[in-house]
Amino acid sequence: MSDCIFCKIDRGGIPAEKVHEDGDLFVIRDINPQAPTHLLIIPKRHIPTLLDLEDADLPVIGRVYDVANRLAREHGFEKSGYRVVVNCGAGAGQSVFHIHYHLLAGRAMKWPPG
Ligand code: DGP
Numbered sequence: 001m002s003d004c005i006f007c008k009i010d011r012g013g014i015p016a017e018k019v020h021e022d023g024d025l026f027v028i029r030d031i032n033p034q035a036p037t038h039l040l041i042i043p044k045r046h047i048p049t050l051l052d053l054e055d056a057d058l059p060v061i062g063r064v065y066d067v068a069n070r071l072a073r074e075h076g077f078e079k080s081g082y083r084v085v086v087n088c089g090a091g092a093g094q095s096v097f098h099i100h101y102h103l104l105a106g107r108a109m110k111w112p113p114g
Helices: 005-013 057-076
Strands: 016-020 024-028 037-043 082-085 101-105
Touching: 005 024, 005 037, 016 057, 024 057, 037 057, 057 082, 057 101
Parallel strands: none
Antiparallel strands: 016 024, 024 037, 037 101, 082 101
């Protein structure tokens, strides 16, 4: 989508260091980090929200969690704990309408999230 921030980042139209990239997804650091480590795992296909997932997307969503686990091991927070969260809809806090998974680590997490 031409006016989507994450599509623009993927195409190189907005600068952002890609921490990881493969054919299906890429990972960047959140511009407004909510934890010492705050990464965004972003499927490349422009899927607006979790509700818009199609059957063909499901293998990629599985890969999101594989990449999250790999990053946890690479960055050394696999034992201290980490949170993977997706906001679906404005009422849940979604502000960028291109599906993305927040990977947060490096501090104690509260439950329930606010
Ligand atoms: P959400 O509120 O769940 O839709 O999360 C969107 C996140 O995207 C938010 O935490 C801030 C981040 N973000 C928005 N614009 C940019 C950007 O241009 N670059 C980067 N790195 N992150 C962005």
